[in-house]
Structures are given as structure tokens and as C-alpha cells.
Amino acid sequence: MASLKKYIDYKLVLLLGGFYALFDLVYIAKVAFMRYHFPRETPESWGTFLIYNILIDWLIVVTYMTLIAISTKRFLYKNYRWEKIILIHTVFSILIGLIIRLIFDLFSILTGQIALADYELEASIFRFMYVIDLNFLIYFAMVFIIYTYYYVKQVKEAEQQRGMLETQLVNTRMKMLSSQLQPHFLFNTLNSIAVLADLDKEKAKDTIADLSDFLREILYSSDENEITLENELRTLEYYLNILNVRFSDHLKIRQEVPKQLLNFRVPALLLQPLIENSIKHGYSYDHTDLEVVIKVLKTNEHLKIIVENNGQSLTKDHKELMENGVGLSNINDRLHNLYGNNYFFEIRNKVPGPGVETVIQIPFR
Template identity: 65%
Template structure:
């Protein structure tokens, strides 16, 4: 294992910089306090700024940041081991006392090493007194930095958990959409092949044209099978192949018009949405009393919603929207896909037109 690998595994540079920045802020406050005390209170006493900055600030800063880096590494291991809080608090309480001892011993060693005092002049009791004088301050600083360490790791774990959750949700959505798509394609294919079967006996030439349109249509939807959403303009282009199949079958008895706001042609909509809606309008629109059917596809916006409205002048429906959902594979598939993509933030309804003959299908999704 290389040094770089070890560093990445055990040392978080961002956390070390965070701890270093916190203690730097503490030292700046300390320097400001000492400067004020020297200028206002202790101005007549001798004071060496050089000695203070080197001995009391620089060395202390290096020791504390190095010490807390080791603590950060051990804390990460604690989190991975899932130790009890009693054990963790006891461990950090001992280390909060130990940090004061380490600082004191290093400073004492430094003064002896630099000749500021000899080993014979060294007074252990004075060193203990200096340690006890700041033990409460060391304790507070230590736990403040430990709090930073735990908060940092906690937030990091929360972000990682959120990323995993989002990724998992995305995988679930994609899996559901693939399942629904695979359910819808055989349903459409079954209905279209039935139409071709009828055309074969009536007009073989038209049957061949229909097979060609079916081939183009299937090629398009298979290429888009991994897409949950598609640009509306592409959806309309794919729909044209299906409409060609319908016009061959119904001839002049079927008229389909489109009212599309140009600004919405490049908006994304659920893939393969229009075909089953048109199919449903034809299925319920034709009757003995309604042999000529006009279907209109309208796309517009209303109250910050993307509205798709498909209307026909055919027979009225006698069943409720819920009953239609239970009976129709294609309609239930659309509702499942909308729910999967938008949660509760959508509206899908099939109803009779008010004061007019025919039925309208309304889909509202977020812009």
C-alpha cells in the first residue's frame, strides 16, 4: 500500500484544513487578547512578541493540529467500528487531558533543547502547575474540535446516504419504466396485427403499406425503449407512423388534427404517450351512431402546467375514469408511468365533454 493510498484511506485533507482553520481562528483571538492586555493593562511590563509567537503560538499550533489529525483518523475508525457512546466519550475525555500533557512536555523539551533552561534548572512542579492552569481550556478546545470532526463525518455520511438513495430511486424508476414499456409494446402490437390481418383480405397493397409503417414505428419505439421521457417533436414524429396505419384502416372516416404550441415542441414528455390515447379515443369513439370520427390533439400551458388534451366527437363513455383504468391495459399503463415519473404531481382523466358530443382526455404534468 503506497503512501498516497494510505493518506486517502485514513486522512481527510478537507477535515484537517477545517481543524487547522478553527485553531488558527482561536490563535488569532488569543493574539488580539494579548495585544490588548499589553497595550492597556500590562504596558509597563517587559514582553517579547517573538518568544510569544514562536513558543506559545507556533509550536502550540503545530502540536494541536498534528494531535487532532491523529484524533480525526481514530474517530473515523470509531465510526466504522460502531463503538458505544460511553466508550467514545471516555476515550475522548482521556485524550483531552493527554493533549495538555503533550503540549507541556514538548514545550519543556524545546526550552531545554534551545538552551533557554538547563536540565538542572527544569522544575517539574512548575510544569505541572502550567498544565493544570489551562486544563479546562484544553478540555473545551479539544471537545470543540472533536465536535467539528463528528459533525464533518456525520454530514459526509448523510450526503453519501442521500446519493445512494437518489441512485436507488433512479434505478427503481428505470426498472419500473422498462417493465411498463415491455408491457405496452406487445399490447399495441397485438391490436395492430389484428388490423393488418383484416386488411390482408380486403386490400393486399394497403396491408403491405401498413406492415411497412408498422416496421418503421416499431424501429422507432425500440430505439427509444430505454428513454423514460422524449422530446414532444420526436413523439409526434413517431406518432405519424401509427396514424398512417390508422388512415389505411379507417380511410376518410377518421380525421386527426393537431394544435401544438411551437414553444412546447422541444419539451420532454413521457415516451409513447400519444399512441395509446389515440387508440383509446378510436376504440370508444366509434359506434353505430358515430361512423365519422374527428380527433384533435392539443398541447398548451395553463397555470404553470403542461396540458395535453385529446378530444373526439364520438360516442360518450358510460363508465367512470376508474372503471376505464381497470379495464384498459394501455390506459392503466399510462397512469402507472405518470405516477412513477411525477408522484402525485400530475392529473390524468378521461371524461365526457361538457355541453358537447364526444369525450376528452386530459393529462397535466409539471412544466
């Protein structure tokens, strides 16, 4: 049952079945009217009519359209061109009439209603051609229902996803503020500014400006979930300037970002927690000088972001880090909501070492 749900949307099947049932009710009303005003000498019994012309026809059409709904879902995922989709559905609209005619003829032969020797292919083709326009209209009416259903469903899912992302972005900003506004961060930054005020007033002013701009970007920047890599690096620059003052000559941060990739979009406020994590876990008694490198690469249809250091190696695997790190799990949740399963995120030891690298791969946007 679970495997069927993966391919069949039962709500959509009920919708298609209900639509065709409504069509059948109109058809029954028309037949009743015609029989009352224009009775035939040997009319087909109502029982035979309802079983063969309504029930069996309904089952065939709903089953066929369920298969079309499954195919349509694949068309949407594969982003086929609209010309190709129209051509495919036109062929399917003709096939539905042929399939119905074939099943009814075969059923009539098997039940003895028509002898095989008396079967006339020409008469069967005539009956098929007589209703080909009606089959065409019904088919495309039901295809319209299928596309409308999937579109509305995607809109609702997108709205839910957008709400989750907006909530996560706000939480990220608050968590970043919470982590950055810890007493040790403000104390160290303000203490550095106080020292610089006597030694280098201009640098002290620059540090104050960086701190102010960094906090302003977190609090008041756009609520977009994705921004250009150029804007992300601009926000990051304020944070890096503060780190350079705090850690002085013990920290070097290098960027390897090709200019042609600056216009690609990345999740907002992505790099800062990655660098913070790299610095936090990179320093040790054996690694008092740290170098952090930010790399952005283009690989096939994806953007690859790497933040690596030359510090101490990890003693925990990626899964353990995700379970224990709130910031890291938050990043993973945001990536999942933005890109579904079309992304890669892993923290691992560099090979060859020493050092740790965080690798994120996202589709181009």
C-alpha cells in the first residue's frame, strides 16, 4: 500500500472518478430522454446499458486516466517542453478511444454476444470514429483536472515550504545573534576596540563600523531565503574583519571565489556559521595558528562550497556532529527545504590532513 501511494494520488483518482461519474449521469439523463420521446422497437435493456455502457466504461476510463495522472507527474518532474506534452496527450486521447473499443469488442466476443465470424472490423472502426471527438474532449477535460490538481498542490506545498523557510531564517538570525552576542564575543570585540583606540584610532573606528554593519545585516537585511553569492560575501566581510582583530596574527582567512560565480544564488547567512564552526573546532593546543579557506566551485549543474581549515581533526563523524550541533542541523534543515534531496552537505576530515572541510553542493539558481 505504501509503495502504491508513492505513485498514485488517491484524492486525484477520486476527483477523476467523480468527474466522469458526473458525465455519466448527464449521459444517462440524455438516454432516458431520448428513449422516452423516441422509443426504439427493441431497445437495449436498462440493466445491460448501465452495466456495459456505464459501469465498465467508467472503470476503463478511470483506470486509464489514473495511469495518465502517474505519467503526467513524471512529465512535470522532468520539465518536458509544452509542445512535446501536447503531442503526447493528443496521442493518448486517441488511444483511449481505441482501448475502450478494443475491450468492448473483445468482451462481446468472449461473452458470446458477437460471434467471431460475424465480427466486422469496419463497423468497429466506425463506432470508434463516431465518438472520437467526444473522447478527445473528455480526455483533455480530465487532463486539465490533473494539471490543475498538481498545480494547486505544488502551490500549497510551496507556500508551506516558504513559511518554514521564513521561520527558519528568522530563527537563524536569532540564533546567530544569540551566539554572536555572547558576553565573551562582545567583551573580546569591545576590548579589542578599546586597545585599538589608543594604538590605532582609525582601525578602532573601522572595527566599530564592522560590528555595527554585521549586526545590522543580520537584523534588518532582506527576508529572502536565497541571495547572490556576492551579497553573502559582503555580509561575511564584516564578520571576518572582526575576527581578524580578535585573533590577530593567529588566524588567516583566504577566499577562492571566481568572479563569474558571484551572481549565483545561495542560502542567506550560510557561510558565517560554517566559518564559526571551522574556527571553534579548529583551534587546539597543537593548532594555535589556523588558516581557513573558503572555496566556491562550479561542478556540472551544481555550485560547490567548501570551508576548510588546517586545524585539529574530527573525532566524531558527520552524523554525530549533526545530532549535537544545533547550528549545523539548522543549516541541513534549510538546505533540505530549499532543494529537497538535490543537495549535499558533509563535514569530514581532509584527506590528506591535517584539517577539516565542510562541503556543501547545491543546484544552480
